[in-house]
Amino acid sequence: QEAGRLTGLKLDGDKPIQIESDHLEVRENDGVAIFTGNVSVVQGPTLLRSGKMTVHYNTEGGSATTGSADIDRLEVEGKVYVKSETQVATGDSGSFDMRSEVLVLSGKEVVLTEGDNVVVGCRLTVQMSTGLATLDGCGKQQGGSGGRVKMLLKPGSQNR
Amino acid sequence: MTISSAQQPTGTARRTAATPSAQESRVEEAFSRARRHSGRVRFLKLTLPVVAVLMVAAFVAKSWLATPEGVSVELGSTAIEGGRLVMSDPKLDGFTRDNRPYNMTAERAIQDIGNASKIDLEGIAAKLPLDDDNWVTVAAKSGVLDRDANTLGLDSDITFTTDTGIHALLRSAVVDMASGKLETSDPVDIMLDGARIEADSMRISEKGAVMVFENRVRMEIDAKRLQTAANAEGDTANGGTNEN
Numbered sequence: 001q002e003a004g005r006l007t008g009l010k011l012d013g014d015k016p017i018q019i020e021s022d023h024l025e026v027r028e029n030d031g032v033a034i035f036t037g038n039v040s041v042v043q044g045p046t047l048l049r050s051g052k053m054t055v056h057y058n059t060e061g062g063s064a065t066t067g068s069a070d071i072d073r074l075e076v077e078g079k080v081y082v083k084s085e086t087q088v089a090t091g092d093s094g095s096f097d098m099r100s101e102v103l104v105l106s107g108k109e110v111v112l113t114e115g116d117n118v119v120v121g122c123r124l125t126v127q128m129s130t131g132l133a134t135l136d137g138c139g140k141q142q143g144g145s146g147g148r149v150k151m152l153l154k155p156g157s158q159n160r
Numbered sequence: 161m162t163i164s165s166a167q168q169p170t171g172t173a174r175r176t177a178a179t180p181s182a183q184e185s186r187v188e189e190a191f192s193r194a195r196r197h198s199g200r201v202r203f204l205k206l207t208l209p210v211v212a213v214l215m216v217a218a219f220v221a222k223s224w225l226a227t228p229e230g231v232s233v234e235l236g237s238t239a240i241e242g243g244r245l246v247m248s249d250p251k252l253d254g255f256t257r258d259n260r261p262y263n264m265t266a267e268r269a270i271q272d273i274g275n276a277s278k279i280d281l282e283g284i285a286a287k288l289p290l291d292d293d294n295w296v297t298v299a300a301k302s303g304v305l306d307r308d309a310n311t312l313g314l315d316s317d318i319t320f321t322t323d324t325g326i327h328a329l330l331r332s333a334v335v336d337m338a339s340g341k342l343e344t345s346d347p348v349d350i351m352l353d354g355a356r357i358e359a360d361s362m363r364i365s366e367k368g369a370v371m372v373f374e375n376r377v378r379m380e381i382d383a384k385r386l387q388t389a390a391n392a393e394g395d396t397a398n399g400g401t402n403e404n
Contacts, residue, residue: 021377
């Protein structure tokens with residue numbers, strides 16, 4: 001397990017989220033809004049791109065179509081790309097829980113880059129409110145490289 | 161009843177001098193023809209207007225009966241302009257399939273005499289059932305109501321407001337009132353509480369339960385919306401404050 005300070009990837013509570021896509025289907029009874037086709041989500045400096053994003057509303061209170069329900073969690077899949085001011089993370093699928101503000105990015109190869117430093121693993125978990133990120137190797141799930149995280153540090157980058 | 165000689169048809173005078181009785185019978189016959197003629201005129205003078213009135217009444221009744229039984233049409237004042245029936249501030253009430261009432265008023269409704277099912281409407285205000293217990297009020301500049309198909313085609317700026325706080329601006333729409341469907345291939349701008357959706361086309365079906373937006377979908381969610389979700393859990397998970 002590799003824990004590191006990931007200052008960039010963080011949600012600012014006070015900025016609106018802009019979502020764009022080719023297609024959006026809001027299904028009230030299932031309490032979901034499904035964005036498909038070039039989905040891009042922007043909030044302040046943070047950008048998320050994926051092929052599909054499903055917004056799950058908690059429907060006890062309001063309803064999805066009338067928009068009065070609060071957002072419970074977002075699920076993204078299809079070439080997920082998350083970028084913040086300093087870091088870029090890519091993976092196959094991800095989810096972001098609004099309550100705990102935890103972003104989980106997983107896939108055969110989750111790559112986290114900051115400048116020239118590259119870290120590769122299978123599961124990146126970011127606590128968005130603090131930016132604390134942990135990257136797990138792939139061993140546990142698919143028996144890949146024995147659960148190790150590959151990290152490439154460019155010499156001289158540490159005194160930045 | 162005296163017959164003055166002036167009325168005698170002149171034709172008979174030139175004939176050979178007939179016996180007095182033949183002459184009298186000819187006069188008699190001409191006279192009765194004249195009387196029958198004026199009788200016919202009097203009869204027509206009376207019946208023609210009555211027939212005309214009956215025809216108009218029949219037309220109004222027919223167009224009234226032609227509406228599906230669920231739809232009642234109340235006509236303000238009616239005028240015929242250029243072969244088309246113009247009704248001012250008509251009110252129309254109808255029922256969807258699960259007999260939820262919808263009503264519609266307009267400033268003017270114009271209808272071809274021959275075609276009772278299609279009505280051009282101007283200055284439309286309608287209240288339609290959105291889903292089981294929500295309503296949508298529709299205001300549009302103009303549109304065409306097809307009473308047989310129970311659809312309303314709106315071809316100019318429309319505003320929809322629901323009692324749940326959605327405010328939508330559309331440029332055109334076809335509303336199928338019977339099955340609760342709405343479709344538009346022009347841009348839409350929908351403002352919800354704390355969120356806004358814009359797209360270049362939209363389809364609403366299952367009485368508002370499913371909304372599909374296509375072509376350049378843009379949605380903006382206000383920050384306050386995220387706060388509520390985050391805070392609901394925030395205090396337990398990490399003190400809820402965003403320190404970095």
